[in-house]
Amino acid sequence: MGNTFGQLLRITTFGESHGPGIGVVIDGCPPRLPITAEEIQFELDRRRPGQSDISTPRKEADHVEILSGVYEGKTLGTPIALLVRNLDHRPQAYDEMREKFRPSHADFCYQTKYGIRNPEGGGRSSARETIGRVAAGAIAVKILRLAANVEIRAFVQSIQEITAKETSDFPSLSSIEANPVRCPDPIAAQQMTERIKSVRAQGDSVGGVIKCRIRNLPAGLGEPVFDRLEADLAKAMLSLPATKGFEIGSGFEGTLLTGTAHNDALEMRNGAVHTKTNHSGGIQGGISNGEEIYFRIAFKPTATVMRPQPTVDIHGNNTEIIGKGRHDPCVLPRAVPIVEAMAALVLLDHWMRDHAQNHAFEF
Amino acid sequence: MGNTFGQLLRITTFGESHGPGIGVVIDGCPPRLPITAEEIQFELDRRRPGQSDISTPRKEADHVEILSGVYEGKTLGTPIALLVRNLDHRPQAYDEMREKFRPSHADFCYQTKYGIRNPEGGGRSSARETIGRVAAGAIAVKILRLAANVEIRAFVQSIQEITAKETSDFPSLSSIEANPVRCPDPIAAQQMTERIKSVRAQGDSVGGVIKCRIRNLPAGLGEPVFDRLEADLAKAMLSLPATKGFEIGSGFEGTLLTGTAHNDALEMRNGAVHTKTNHSGGIQGGISNGEEIYFRIAFKPTATVMRPQPTVDIHGNNTEIIGKGRHDPCVLPRAVPIVEAMAALVLLDHWMRDHAQNHAFEF
Amino acid sequence: MGNTFGQLLRITTFGESHGPGIGVVIDGCPPRLPITAEEIQFELDRRRPGQSDISTPRKEADHVEILSGVYEGKTLGTPIALLVRNLDHRPQAYDEMREKFRPSHADFCYQTKYGIRNPEGGGRSSARETIGRVAAGAIAVKILRLAANVEIRAFVQSIQEITAKETSDFPSLSSIEANPVRCPDPIAAQQMTERIKSVRAQGDSVGGVIKCRIRNLPAGLGEPVFDRLEADLAKAMLSLPATKGFEIGSGFEGTLLTGTAHNDALEMRNGAVHTKTNHSGGIQGGISNGEEIYFRIAFKPTATVMRPQPTVDIHGNNTEIIGKGRHDPCVLPRAVPIVEAMAALVLLDHWMRDHAQNHAFEF
């Protein structure tokens, strides 16, 4: 259970890290959308392994095949199934993991829950699962762009204490793709890259914060009371591997302010209602208000480190384990497109929900 | 849409702040549970207005009636409908709110989304909606306690910069209920109370952080990949009014550590697998590992302040509004039982989901 | 579980036959719909007990109260909670039912499933549960009528072997309400009424078939492959108490034809695509084609009869039971508005689903 996301635009992902393949079925995609495998591949290439000298050297082309739902270049309104074959298997690399639980990984929990697990590369708990999310997200991103020029831009805001300089300008895709760490501040990006290389050299790993900004989203999206837009975004982001926190708008820092300082006063601007400030982060009462949406996500340091760590084996003995396989010393650069994909899936789903209730009838 | 929460233990809340009543329907509650209206009332009394000199003076007994699903003191397995009548209506108090949008409230967003809104006390966007959650949560809390002595304890950790001293001991209910601010550190509690009174005297408001700790939860709860336990907790908490952030375990601070420092090494302890540290916050790979679960939620300062603020009216004119009605200068003390309720609903739902897939059959 | 129906227009019913009340929460209703308690009461009066000399003499005004979701005569887009209090309790009438399972009732099954049951009037398994459906359906019927003049007309087609004469004309509401049995053929209606009175005089009961016809429904509603329009109609109808069968279009009789005789040839008529015949019953491939939709539902004879029947008690002894309480000798006349309500709920839900996927975006 738990492998489906969304109410109206519903994605179901499948696949283990070293099984035959990884994929996704997208149900509810609007018909007649022009889409090609290349457009989906573009986003997959942003998350695939081996793309830079600070990511894992695992070699996977992550080539996507469209199995259904698209005909002569357009969506049919039927389920779109996308498949990526796993190629770079090395089952023998995982012999130790059959016997030992890796600290701060899901091994022990999967074994306890299911009484069985696929130890090869973490099986289902591998971040390879997010391939399906990114592939589906590529379609959602395109629809939102065509519908209202909605732009979703995630980037690495900090690695450990190294933090990018904040700008009010909406960051461009090219400024983010300009460096392997995906940080729009080139000076911070350089420091982050060095930090990642340095901790990797020590067999260690680091975490950080990804920020996501969204503009041009119309007001009115979000379903109170449980399916508030920020609640669904929080769930989407906390469903990503290695995430430990989410904050929207003023977040935890906003708790230091008083109400008069925190409130976003309203004013007419260019004939429309706007807020003067944006501590709310573009959402009030669970519904978008038309301002920029922004939120931050905390990613812990990669759990796999190349140093011996105390652990337990499946027979209940204390032992040690040392990281093997090919791993990212920092997951954030490759997580940037995943965050964008999840944000797009949430927004598109809410767009459709809003449309169904509020635009299907006029009274 | 969006008024139902949970997959197997499913609650649906209804009601506007000044409509005839507020309530909840709980579907999926296990049968044969002994439950009384008094047990539910106990939790409602913890969240009701007028309970202390730092909460709103609105007078509502919030008396709960069980409409269905309970027979001769036991649950039937059928839907449990609970109703609380609204008594302290003052519709005339809301005349200005018909015409003007309150800053950092949901007024403008509801109007934009639905083309209509109930302006009295915020209508559906009022925190009175959480009555249904607390009532349902009282049942979930009892089930979890009976099942495995699961304890869920939320408390106010900080108001603005005033922060409670952390203890490793699990805080007792009596230590939290000992002061009106619901903070287990009596010195901090005193400072918080003074701060709240002081900002209220200035017609202003404050926010802060609630922490929630959960012990005795068995390992194995949580549904990867989208319905991770922390993802569902994050959604539950961000679905509460005034929340701006959620972090589990090490949260945002954990992003400053390296992997070797952050990882929770495993060890055998008393014949069972345990972690030495608990940066994970009791969940790995989306599944509980049997350790204590803890998370923090940021609540913004109350949006209603007793000072004039710039805003816009429904005709598109710039204007001013000043808070009326009876409001909490700080929502956190009354939010404590709401956080516990939502946590209980998430955990119970996941307990049932885990049971369905993993315990219904033996192979 | 299982007390919620619909994906986007979602109703949740609650209540036991002799508990405090029966009701429904409707989530997803479009905002700004003018609706009054009187409009809902009109449909409830069609299903309430004691309305004629062939229905149960139980005295229930079934007065509906709107608890939420409507403000100044219009829907808010928030959940609409509707409550009907149970008044005519006679708990002592059910002492025997505590001890004995009534044949062909749900008593034994509820006891087996839940380990507990409310024996008073059948508790949750009573047809009083359908009050919530009819109340919700009244709103759906109004929306469909306003949107496209969709008309939904159910009527009693047969009681045992007495069958109404078929007409191609769409039957009027007045022709159906003209007699207590709700059959538009006055001669058959007279015979049916006599049959019902005659079997009641013998302490016995009868069943029959309700037919439902729907016109003006646009083409394009229905979600293949599982949520075909006829599949959701079938589920809706088989979820009604006492139903044993459903057929759409040519139904079981259509299995006697060859393909060439059965196929509905297409032709242009008044500038639009139409079928020459309508064996399909207005649905092809799970999607409405714009023709009249018609289907039939089999209702078994009422299980409660005023004669001694062999049964078993809760201690596992063979015994006898004789019907008590006040019951309909034939459920069909009062089931007519229930069938219409369920049909309306299915159609409105599919309208919204179609709108969300196929009309929210233009490419």
Add this chain to the structure above:
Amino acid sequence: MGNTFGQLLRITTFGESHGPGIGVVIDGCPPRLPITAEEIQFELDRRRPGQSDISTPRKEADHVEILSGVYEGKTLGTPIALLVRNLDHRPQAYDEMREKFRPSHADFCYQTKYGIRNPEGGGRSSARETIGRVAAGAIAVKILRLAANVEIRAFVQSIQEITAKETSDFPSLSSIEANPVRCPDPIAAQQMTERIKSVRAQGDSVGGVIKCRIRNLPAGLGEPVFDRLEADLAKAMLSLPATKGFEIGSGFEGTLLTGTAHNDALEMRNGAVHTKTNHSGGIQGGISNGEEIYFRIAFKPTATVMRPQPTVDIHGNNTEIIGKGRHDPCVLPRAVPIVEAMAALVLLDHWMRDHAQNHAFEF
């Protein structure tokens, strides 16, 4: 939308008739079940084309590949993705179908709903979609058999007016697989086979009725009030292509009886509660009572006939069309395993739902 079935055991099918492939993702399958591709293939072979001289000559091996969710021969509790490649493409055979709507097919409805369709072999509306259902059903069938020796047996009961002799004995799989028409009465089977060949020789087609019997199902499955077991079975069956009716137990014929004749009296038998008769068809109040479940499904004659029929083209002109491609003159023999699969999926889902609510806690 609408491509997912089930609440806890959730299947999502995908694929067009002549696209790259057809498949299914199964979420919620219990872990540790031993399963092989061969076991799934066995059921697929029962539904695949070209298996006998009365089915379509389309050549498809329908070879299934397990893409995920199974490791070393056992299920992992993670999603099981199954893929069947389409091989026997003949796109040029469908040129006429681009321009013309086939009568009593879904062509016109898909075009109207989605504004686009894949005309090759009916695209998504093809019965090839049921491959995914049968593959998933094979797993459900195995689980139910292992759990309680539940047996699900469907067979062809009638073709047009030719009807199999009813037996009280539960029919064996071998008696059904003994002839190509899948009817356990060999004499009727012979007549049916001849009828099918005869109508095919005339370029025509026939329909009929499939009956399904289920034994050893425990009492207590089914979720009132909307998700009654018979309601979910009805939906499952009416979601199959070409179905026009469903009846459970006494069905439409039962409407001719009086209550005293129809009621299933209870009695103690071998120390357990049983019914003397079984007009209920094993379900009362929406919940299984432990008796045999039986139901009947009406299948219309195949819509594709090899004779000219009046129709309309996509430009709105009246025209004619004559069936091309390779089609079954009667869908029933190949539908038998599909009915069993859908029944198994419904029962397993309800088993899990019952377990979650009623067996996860003891009070």
